[in-house]
Amino acid sequence: MSWMLPPSASTFAGDIDFLYYLILVITGVAFVVVEVGLIWFIIKYRSRPGRKAYYTHGSVRAEFIWTAIPAVTVVAIGILSAPVWTHVKGRFSAPADALIYRVTAKQFEWNFTHPGLDGTLDTDDDFTIRNRLHVPVNRPVLVRLVSEDVIHSFFVPAFRVKQDVVPGLNTQVWFEATRTGEFELGCAELCGLGHYRMRAMVTVHDADDYERWLASRATTTALR
Amino acid sequence: MATTAIPHEPVARTEHQELPFIRKYIFATDHKIIGIQFLIMSLLFLFVGGLLAMMIRWQLGFPETPMPGGTVLPETMAPGGILLPEFYNSLVTMHGTLMVFFAIMPLLVGVFGNYLIPLKIGAPDMAFPRLNMWSFWIAVPAGILMLAGFFVEGGHAAAGWTAYAPLSAKGEFSGVFAGQQLWLLSLAVLGLSSILGATNYITTIVNLRAPGMTWFRLPLSIWSLFITAILVLLAIPILSGAAIMLFFDQTIGTHFFDPTAGGQPLLWQHLFWYFGHPEVYILILPAMGMVSDIIANGSRKPLFGYHSMIYALIAIAFLGWIVWGHHMFQSGMNPTLGMGFMVTTMLIAVPSAIKVFNWMGTMWRGNIRFHVPMLHAVSFVAMFVIGGLSGIFMASTPVDIYIHDTYFIVAHIHYVLFGGSLFALFGAITFWYPKMFGRMMNVFWGRVHWFLTFVFFNLTFFPMHNLGVGGHMRRLYDPSEYEFLQPLAGTNRFITVSALLLFTVQIIFALNFVISLFKGKRAPENPWDDNGLEWTVPSPPPHGNFVTTPTVYRPPYEFSSPLVEEDHLPQDRDLGQKTDPASAPGTG
Amino acid sequence: MTFDGTPPANPAIDMTEEPECVAKYADGPVDPVVVVNDGMLANVFIRVTAGLPAGPYPIPSQPATIDQNGCLYTPRVLGVMVGQPFEITNSDPLLHNIKAVPSESRGFNISQPRAMTTTRTFKTPEVMVPLECNVHGWMNAYVGVTDHPYFATSAEDGSFAITGLPAGTYTIEAWHETLGKRMMEAEVVEGGTVSVTFVYGSTT
Structure with a gap:
């Protein structure tokens, strides 16, 4: 049981993780203050014979303080969150040089259309693989999301990326992987009886390896 | 303890002739009987909802092991006692649906709205007693329709309690046909019941307050129920409308939510959450109100910042209308909108914090009596804080990208709905039980139940935060399919064991509730030394409540007033010429 | 049945x-869309479409069975009578869902998360009802649901037999998932056997 986020592997994961830990500390302090206060009051002001409670209807000053502190805190969290949100999910936030992929989700599989050797989507050398996505490291990747049936959600925990895939709506999400390896991708929106098995694997290659993989892929495709 | 410890037998008002059994207890128009009817119905649904949760937990804790007693389930649900994924989805859907619509909401609004409003404002009954009767007898068929879904071909609704279209709109995507339709019909019918109830509450509170019961002498429980009734009246029609649209999509071929014919899946989410977020406050505001009553009573002190408590309630209710988009940050909604919803959502923390600190302020320098209702009320504050603080994580849109649709959300909602609303309800039921049934609940077993519930509640739901932080998605039939979730299997098993124990210890409450009906100590008029008008009449109060209409002289929380020897000063006690400091404009 | x-x-x-x-596959899995052995075509569904005496016909209590093994359906094409038990087996240790998508009636969509057997029935005749598995998009099977027992599926060697027909003249239809339909007339005499041969080919 840990409060630490699992290891991250994308450029903006650090910003998201920072906000998470910041909120964890702030709420942790508030949690301790309130719970310790409650316990202290419970013990200190427990009923004892011959004692009468202090008769008061409140204190404007105290209430002002405990209105202002949370207000300032949450506004500060909001101000810190806003640029990260825009950077990750803003409508025009995806870097212009991003490699574009298309993901077609359907009950219960992910079909990844890779842009092929020419790096451009919707050309002849595109190819589609089921449940496996291959991307190069240190290069922004933009994923266009399409659903054939119900709502799914594209979730790669290590990249701190999640975006619903809505039929009839063109959604997209971008990320830039920072290390090579294999990362699990899951569906995060209940999509039917096979929802729990709608998973895929993202393989992050280094640049050379990615080229080699693309080339080998091109030969196998040609053979068929 | 009480000033008048003479057990009273119910004294019927002379002008009321004795009603036949069926009019008195079945098709009753007496708000107290209707409240008790709602109580019985919603406690039964609470039990069923809990039972469904146990099946969910069994599957998550012990995925490949047959469930004890699971073999009684038909082959379409659990062949060999092991749940099927489609039945698991139905369980997830129905646990949420029953708990929200048929347990917590009727417990808070149906039971205590009915029971408390006339008694606490000094009225003989609701403004529209027959409408009130209908409100219950429309809720019953809604419940029957909802339960019927388990027995139809294709199984019960399985698209989650939020019923996101198009999964919910087309049977071919889920294999569920009649189940989803019954689900929608039931909610539309139940909506009618809620609207009737809400109209009644608003009219009653506005018109039937006793002389002297000004707005700022109303107890917080009544204030919260009043604001809740307004929310119900405005929010429920949106759900009913959306449910009917979805029903039409399924049955007569409309395409409101079907993208293949120009419909919009996100429209459902907007409608659902535009209803759904006020609904969340419908599920917590009455709990806050009743906890305020109980904490002031338990602390023997006036409620700290009575006025700001009311303004905070109003602020929460108002903000509740402009935050629905925070359920949809990752839905594909325009991200710029997400920014606006983040700000309004963050702001809700402010009135919530005011409430928590004012409850603490009420306890500060009090003379706290730890009767069982107080134990539950303090637990409410302690648990609501956790639920509120975990909400800040989700409100921050970038953090929400990661924790959206994970167990972090599950933990959050259970800290608010169980740790919050249900603890408040355990407190409220224990607090007003003597008034309802004329008997006291057993104190020893009440404390045992509170302690065990508090412990197992936290052991069950606190680790869910950690699951969420680990990336554990919601509504997964078998999380072991994911490699990165396999290390969390132990936590899941721990949660399951705690949840089973949490469910089991509720037997103590059920037995205490039932046995006390017959064997409990006879309740005096005012067992908790409270100030409210309901404590000035016999337990249980007779038909018509008050022999003569009471007159109200002061606010509801005049505990430990310097004007009198004893530590409480009922709202209707006439002190003659003595000045009453509390009737001067209050602080806060 | 020739090809x-x-x-x-x-x-x-x-x-x-x-x-x-x-x-489970030595040479790698292949989708058996067109199965031809020595010029004989398998997985063709054949049934009588006209000439039958009025029903109803007795419903066999023996189930029609389909197996999911190695993430493919066996058999790929089969017939079942309305009301006859349709037994679905999962021989793989993983999730399959079985979604029947008829166009004349409401289908079903059930799951088998582990090796197990489930029985369903069809209520409306329809030739053919596609079966699909949404976990494995490549899995396809076709069920001919009829209201009479006079149907057959061509075996690996292309042979098939419809037995028990009373004397009379019948229209017989053959169906293949990609190669389409063929029709033939056949006259059956009391106690006799009639041979029919449907011809499919790469040119048609």
């Missing part, structure tokens, strides 16, 4: 993420 010419090549299936299934 003239060169049958089209069947596509290979990329089953990489289901190692339990891949292990």
